[in-house]
Amino acid sequence: MAHGYQVVTWTPFKKAYDVVMLIAVGVFMTIFIVGGYMTWPDGETLHPVQLALRALGFTAFTLLHVVLAIGPLSRMSPRFKPLLYNRRHMGVTTFLLAFAHAVLALLWYHGFSEMNVFVSLFASNPNYGSIQGFPFESLGFVALVILFLMAATSHDFWNANLGPGFWKALHMLVYVAYAALVAHVMLGLAQNEKSPLYAYAVGGGAVFLVALHLITGVRECVRDRALGAAAHDGWIDVGSAADIPDGRAVIVVLKGGERVAVFRYDGKVSAVSNVCRHQAGPLGEGCIKDGLVTCPWHGFQYRPDDGRSPPPFTERIPTYNVKVDNGVVFIDPVANPAGTPVEPAVVAGAAA
Amino acid sequence: MTRLIRPKPEKDLFIGWAADTPKVDRRFLFAAAVGLVAGGGGAAWALADAQSAPGPGVWDQGLILDVDGYVVADPYPLIRTTAFGGVKTVLLSSMTKCGVRDRLERLDGTFARIRGSLMQRGPHSMLAVVDDGDWLTPTQGAAASAELSNPQVRSLGRATLRGEILDTKCWYGAMRPADGKVHKACASLCIRFGLPPAMFAKAADGEGRALVMTTPDGGFVTPTEVFLAHVADPVEVDGEIVLVGDLPTFRVQPTSIRRV
Numbered sequence: 001m002a003h004g005y006q007v008v009t010w011t012p013f014k015k016a017y018d019v020v021m022l023i024a025v026g027v028f029m030t031i032f033i034v035g036g037y038m039t040w041p042d043g044e045t046l047h048p049v050q051l052a053l054r055a056l057g058f059t060a061f062t063l064l065h066v067v068l069a070i071g072p073l074s075r076m077s078p079r080f081k082p083l084l085y086n087r088r089h090m091g092v093t094t095f096l097l098a099f100a101h102a103v104l105a106l107l108w109y110h111g112f113s114e115m116n117v118f119v120s121l122f123a124s125n126p127n128y129g130s131i132q133g134f135p136f137e138s139l140g141f142v143a144l145v146i147l148f149l150m151a152a153t154s155h156d157f158w159n160a161n162l163g164p165g166f167w168k169a170l171h172m173l174v175y176v177a178y179a180a181l182v183a184h185v186m187l188g189l190a191q192n193e194k195s196p197l198y199a200y201a202v203g204g205g206a207v208f209l210v211a212l213h214l215i216t217g218v219r220e221c222v223r224d225r226a227l228g229a230a231a232h233d234g235w236i237d238v239g240s241a242a243d244i245p246d247g248r249a250v251i252v253v254l255k256g257g258e259r260v261a262v263f264r265y266d267g268k269v270s271a272v273s274n275v276c277r278h279q280a281g282p283l284g285e286g287c288i289k290d291g292l293v294t295c296p297w298h299g300f301q302y303r304p305d306d307g308r309s310p311p312p313f314t315e316r317i318p319t320y321n322v323k324v325d326n327g328v329v330f331i332d333p334v335a336n337p338a339g340t341p342v343e344p345a346v347v348a349g350a351a352a
Numbered sequence: 353m354t355r356l357i358r359p360k361p362e363k364d365l366f367i368g369w370a371a372d373t374p375k376v377d378r379r380f381l382f383a384a385a386v387g388l389v390a391g392g393g394g395a396a397w398a399l400a401d402a403q404s405a406p407g408p409g410v411w412d413q414g415l416i417l418d419v420d421g422y423v424v425a426d427p428y429p430l431i432r433t434t435a436f437g438g439v440k441t442v443l444l445s446s447m448t449k450c451g452v453r454d455r456l457e458r459l460d461g462t463f464a465r466i467r468g469s470l471m472q473r474g475p476h477s478m479l480a481v482v483d484d485g486d487w488l489t490p491t492q493g494a495a496a497s498a499e500l501s502n503p504q505v506r507s508l509g510r511a512t513l514r515g516e517i518l519d520t521k522c523w524y525g526a527m528r529p530a531d532g533k534v535h536k537a538c539a540s541l542c543i544r545f546g547l548p549p550a551m552f553a554k555a556a557d558g559e560g561r562a563l564v565m566t567t568p569d570g571g572f573v574t575p576t577e578v579f580l581a582h583v584a585d586p587v588e589v590d591g592e593i594v595l596v597g598d599l600p601t602f603r604v605q606p607t608s609i610r611r612v
């Protein structure tokens with residue numbers, strides 16, 4: 001039985017996003033192909049199939065870098081956040097390009113013989129014991145399977161049905177796929193070519209991505225540390241209500257690492273889990289829109305006082321008990337089951 | 353430890369499903385889009401430009417030729433012909449990654465006409481025979497036939513060559529590129545199913561020559577798993593370079609191949 005899931009609908013923004021992405025893909029492939037013909041000596045062009053194979057491989061791998069950079073970039077600056085909104089299409093496009101690349105490679109290099117193409121894929125180069133001689137094609141295969149699983153489960157339907165925890169874990173495999181692809185290119189084309197550019201480009205891409213992830217990780221750690229909150233009879237002091245901007249939240253990081261978003265709106269305070277039921281977006285970085293907690297990533301919404309999405313949607317997130325004492329907000333660190341109604345705390349003086 | 357995070361209150365919060373994208377976001381995203389396309393284009397050019405040239409092999413599959421000459425099955429199926437001016441050895445293959453020994457044996461050592469399309473790379477030639485029944489027809493030997501049926505065998509001396517073992521069909525023109533690790537799986541398939549292996553050693557001046565590999569007595573090299581594992585790897589081999597008519601061959605002890 002399927003959970004309900006909200007459809008992230010088409011908007012002009014989403015269309016523009018896809019158009020830009022497809023233009024970028026088209027420009028990349030065209031320049032790669034034309035560039036090859038313009039720079040090879042006369043009569044020494046790559047075979048068209050092999051050229052297409054390379055163009056597809058490079059486009060897919062480059063796009064994967066963009067996909068992986070968007071996450072940390074959007075945590076560095078909110079300006080990048082909109083790019084998260086339709087990242088799914090970028091991921092699926094990456095898979096489709098990689099799939100076409102793999103089909104051509106299988107056909108061209110492993111087909112046209114008496115041996116089954118898949119047997120050939122894994123057995124034609126038996127040097128599994130060597131690093132330098134390692135059959136790089138099998139690494140591409142591993143990556144392709146992961147990209148397929150991710151593309152196939154990228155729709156919100158799967159997110160709702162697999163549960164965000166499992167879904168997120170599955171999608172973390174993208175880093176395994178990425179590592180496999182670094183090796184796929186390093187042990188494949190980069191070894192074949194005289195120019196060191198390919199090894200530098202792949203290495204540079206990896207350094208860039210690792211650095212981005214490290215920087216955002218460290219920055220978040222430091223930022224989290226800088227602000228302390230004290231316990232108070234089991235309730236947790238979240239600071240003055242007046243310090244929470246209207247329609248916005250503070251995020252409380254509990255001992256176990258659980259995050260709670262405490263919102264102030266209309267002279268009231270409510271606390272809900274910081275984790276969006278969709279793709280675990282940080283609700284506390286969102287806002288109250290039309291009276292609803294609105295996720296900054298894809299705009300899923302929840303009622304602040306019971307953590308439920310308004311009908312017809314059925315998502316639920318945990319709520320937390322709140323009280324306001326002398327203008328100071330306290331929350332009970334024990335989560336209520338998802339969807340439990342909690343009376344919002346009234347900010348004294350604000351209630352009209 | 354409990355910690356508190358205060359997200360920076362953004363004046364204009366982007367909400368994906370809202371029809372209107374805030375102005376700051378629109379400006380930024382436009383710049384990001386331009387950056388993505390331009391950066392991608394630049395990267396594509398650099399990646400394209402750095403590729404090494406794949407060699408001048410060609411295979412015009414549309415041009416079907418009838419070639420008359422003397423047919424030999426050993427060490428590898430070939431036809432010696434004067435169809436291209438002078439005596440020339442043209443290796444034979446099927447249209448796929450498969451040799452034609454089984455199909456040729458009945459006319460081994462006779463004059464015949466073979467129909468197929470030609471692969472060429474410098475002095476190297478191979479004919480991919482057509483798949484239908486009339487690809488091979490017996491003919492009567494021409495007058496100058498002794499040169500075709502009985503080529504001179506001349507040793508050019510022993511040598512240790514450093515290079516790679518590749519399959520003649522791909523390297524003569526079926527594929528570009530047709531060497532190195534990216535092509536290893538394909539080369540090993542070709543050789544496994546009967547296409548002649550060749551030792552490719554680069555001369556100091558660039559374009560090297562591929563010497564068809566045979567056993568020390570000039571027979572075909574059995575594609576054992578050990579031999580196939582060395583295909584396309586950097587190797588060093590001791591052997592004797594022997595000209596059979598116009599065809600340079602390299603006579604080797606397959607067990608003497610060393611990876612370098």
Ligand code: HEM
Nearest residue numbers: 053054057058060061098102105137140141143144189534
């Ligand atoms: C079954 C899966 C795969 C196979 C059999 C495969 C096979 C190959 C082969 C044979 C090459 C060398 C081609 C040449 O230069 O002539 C190659 C290169 C490459 N592959 Fe893959 N690949 C697979 C999956 C992938 C995936 C999933 C990606 C990335 C998204 C990818 C990205 C690349 C890149 C960037 C190159 C270097 C450019 C090139 O030489 O084509 N491959 N792959």
Ligand code: FES
Nearest residue numbers: 276279281295298
């Ligand atoms: S709406 Fe997608 S993560 Fe919240």
